[in-house]
Amino acid sequence: MxxxxxxxxxxxxxxxxxxxxxxxxxxxxxxxxxxxxxxxxxxxxxSLVARSLRSHRTNVIGILVAEFEPFSTEIIKGTAAAISGTGYELLAYSGGGRAEEDAGWERRSLSRLGGTLIDGAILVTPTVVGAAGAVPVVAIDPHAGPSDLPTVDADNVRGAVLATEHLLGLGHRRIAFLGGRPGLESSRLREEGFRTAMAAAGAPVDPDLVRVGGYRPQTATGPAHELLAHPDRPSAVFAANDVSAIATMGVARELGLSVPGDLSVVGFDNVPESVLAEPPLTTVSQPMQAMGTSAVQLLVQLMNGSPETAPDGGTHVRLPTELVVRGSTRAL
Amino acid sequence: MxxxxxxxxxxxxxxxxxxxxxxxxxxxxxxxxxxxxxxxxxxxxxSLVARSLRSHRTNVIGILVAEFEPFSTEIIKGTAAAISGTGYELLAYSGGGRAEEDAGWERRSLSRLGGTLIDGAILVTPTVVGAAGAVPVVAIDPHAGPSDLPTVDADNVRGAVLATEHLLGLGHRRIAFLGGRPGLESSRLREEGFRTAMAAAGAPVDPDLVRVGGYRPQTATGPAHELLAHPDRPSAVFAANDVSAIATMGVARELGLSVPGDLSVVGFDNVPESVLAEPPLTTVSQPMQAMGTSAVQLLVQLMNGSPETAPDGGTHVRLPTELVVRGSTRAL
DNA sequence: AACGTTTTCGACAACGGTTTCGAAACGCTA
DNA sequence: TAGCGTTTCGAAACCGTTGTCGAAAACGTT
The missing domain is CATH 1.10.260.40 (lambda repressor-like DNA-binding domains)
Incomplete structure (x- = not known):
């Protein structure tokens, strides 16, 4: 028809x-x-397609995620909630998990969709720094570090400080850090917070106890095992995201270590899964839904060519993080 | 460019x-x-748009959800996991929560996207029965009852029987049922299972204790209050979805009733939130990710015009449900 | 060198809409 | 009724791409 x-x-x-x-x-x-x-x-x-081809206006906002994992899913929920009432519709597009090997998929997807199918885009944890594309773009928690894009992120450094101080306050001194891959901005900032808090407390950071966990179960178990099998085992592990924290607890169980009896574990993100873990994970909460909401507001401003955001070019919104104490940490 | x-x-x-x-x-x-x-x-x-306009092939599968609530989000994760390797990409499109008032939005969205932007679609909890559209479609857990569409759903009746038997086994006899809106197939089936199990145990169903909860927090609290303020209060409530079960526990708290001390509550769905509830909710688990996976398999078969599914026209996949006992139920 | 075959390339017409612009019809006044 | 402005409508161009098809060029053969 x-x-x-x-x-x-x-x-x-x-x-x-x-x-x-x-x-x-x-x-x-x-x-x-x-x-x-x-x-x-x-x-x-x-037909949305035919219409947009000619008119270059679709009233659709795209949200680009590498894959539908817990973090991005929460972000999507936030954006979806914020978008109703703005007159726009939301279209979530997944890179299909090939983000690791396929650098720049965001840019490609943007030019495939932008200008015709979507009027603006929200990029979740993008690995591109700049994206001089056809449409306005807002980045959420960019992996690649400070960029010229308008950005929404959480206060990673502060969150890491809180997590580390929590462990220190429980009497832990020998604390390991399990980060993401090098080059990931969030991981860098969380490590920075970790080191800051350790230094402030006068606790030494053993280079042997700082490892790359890679944010994924498969990549984290190996390093976690090395940490826990260390001759001078740490009494606590601060993992830079929940997924690797949960993986660490799994390794501990395998090694016959009780959490939090023999080992305290703190994560980062507060994904829904963290509370399902055994024991429930103490972690740093990122306001994921709020991040989605902020991103929508920012993007809509940009698309309307709101003058207040124009001067400085890139607007940056940073939301607070907070510590959520559950069952995976205990006084030494 | x-x-x-x-x-x-x-x-x-x-x-x-x-x-x-x-x-x-x-x-x-x-x-x-x-x-x-x-x-x-x-x-x-x-440009994806221009290309698809002309060639009518995009290698994109659309998943249409009314809104990004916990249930549909889990389904999306399942489909996303299943889709990698099929050569298709996934595009999630949200009706923007206006599904309630805007009947038939699925059909409209389908004709807006279908034939040009997407090669096939997965409809999550659609309210339309038939959708003679331009592209192959698979429905997940249709709200509107048996349809001519290929369908993936969970065994609602069996799940409800399990939940009710669980309560009966704990000694409860005076059990309330808090359903969804009339006309929702899942609610109808869960009530059917409830009544079947009650009848089998010889427990009477008090019509006064069967209420419409509407599946949402706002709509469920009122009826829940009526149930709990009843002169002859039930000792247990079986809510037809987790959201209203959690709302019921909230009402109980307000009324000074302890769960599970004074009242046992069972939900349905096993959304991630159910374990966060206080106390953690006993519920019936739907294999949401598996449902997504099955839907993708079915759809890809359909799009390839797989002959084995053609004869009967509509293929129906029903996945098993199971009871997850947590802290919200206790022996009478 | 003449001729048939095969390759290589571009002109052109779609696809399903929107937008512009001019012509026709209409309404109103003088 | 002539003159003029205003509505109303459709023909045609266009959006960015792909598929078809014919012409030109290159190649191979005798």
Whole structure:
């Protein structure tokens, strides 16, 4: 059912149908009513694709995630909640998990979708620094570090300080850090917070106890095992994300170590899974839904060409993190 | 940067560039190399929209959800996991929460996206029964009851029987049922299971204790309050989804009733939130990720015109449910 | 050198809409 | 009724890409 079909049925031209559909001025009330009737009757709906190709406006915002893992899913929920009422619709596009090997997939997806299918985009944990694309873009928690893009992120350093201070306050001194891959900004900042807090407390950081965990279960178990099998085993591990913290607890169990009896573990993110872990994970909460909300607000401003954000070019919103104490930590 | 720009830069026609991009036969190796170079240099990426408009093939599967609530989010994760390796990409489209008032939004979205932007669609909890659209469609857990669409759902009746038997086994006899809105198939089936189990145990169902909860916090608290303020209060409530079960526990707290001390509560779905509840909710687990996986398999078969599914027209996959006992239920 | 084959490439017409612009019909005044 | 402004509508161009098809060029053969 195309617009031409409707036009033929209504005895008018396609142009007129288009005007009726889009409420354009210049069609008589009689005609509008008649065409509306036909549209209703046959259940015509205009093709988003064809429409956008010509008009370059779709009222759709794209959210690009590498894959639908817990973190990005929470972000999506936040953006979805914030978007209703703005007149836009949300379209989530997944890179299909090939983000690791396929650097720059964001840029590619953006140019495939941008300018025609979506009016603006939210990039979740993008690995690109700049994206001079066809449409306004906001980045959430960019992996690649400070960029020229408008950005929403959480206070990683502060969160890491809180987590480390929590462990120190429980009497731990020999604390290991399990980070993400090198080059990930969030991991760098969390390590920075960790080192800051350790230094402030006068606790030494053993280089042997700082490892790359890679944020994923598969990549984290190896390093976690090395940490826990260390001759001078740490009494606590601060993992830079929940997934690797949970993996660490799994390794501990395998080695016959009790958490939190023999080992305290702190994570980062507070994904829904963290509370399901055994024991429930003490972690640093990122306001993921709020981050999504902020990103939408920022993006809508940008798309409207809001003047207040224009001068400095890139706007940066940083939201607070907080410590959530659960069952995986205990006084030494 | 359009294909025409690239063509001009490379000194060839747009048609030739298109052939290079799509690896079509009939371009000399020299030309291919040259055009590839130009494309690489300027970072050209073909527009998904324009391409699909013409070729009617996008290798994109759409998943349509009314909104990004916990249930649909889990389904999305399942589909996303299953889709990698099939050569398709996933695009999640949200109706923006206006599903309640906007009946048939699925059909509309389908005709807006189908045939041009997506090659097939997965509908999550659709309210339409038939959708004779342009593309193959699979429905997950349709709200509207048995349809002619290929469907993936969970065994609602069996799950409800399990939940009710659990309560009966704990000695409860006066059990309330808090359902969804009338007309929702899942709610109907869960009530059916509830009544079956009650009847089998010879326990009477008090019509006064069967209420419409509406599956949402806002709609569930009222009926929940009525149940708990009843002169002859039930000792247990079986809520037809987790959200209303959690709402019921909130009402109980307000009324000074302890769960599970004074009242046992069972939910349905096992959304991630159910374990966060205080106390953690005993519930019936739907294999949400598996449902997503099955839907993708079914859809891909359909899109390939797999002959084995063609004969009967509609294929129905039903996955098992199971009881997850946590802290919200106790022997009477 | 003449001729048939095969390759290589580009002009052109779609795809399903929107937008512009001019012509026709209409309404109003003088 | 002539003159003029205003509505109303449709023809045609366009958005960025792909598929078809014919012409030109290159190649191979005698």
């Amino acid at each position: 195309t617009i031409t079909d409707v036009a033929r049925l209504a005895g008018v031209s396609a142009a007129t149908v288009s005007k009726v559909v889009n409420g354009r001025y210049g069609v008589s009330a009689r005609t509008v009513e008649h065409v509306r009737g036909v549209i209703e009757e046959v259940g015509y709906e205009s | 359009t294909i025409t720009d690239v063509a001009r830069l490379a000194g060839v026609s747009a048609a030739t560039v298109s052939k290079v991009v799509n690896g079509r036969y009939g371009v000399s190796a020299r030309t291919v190399e040259h055009v590839r170079g130009v494309i690489e240099e300027v970072g050209y990426e073909s």
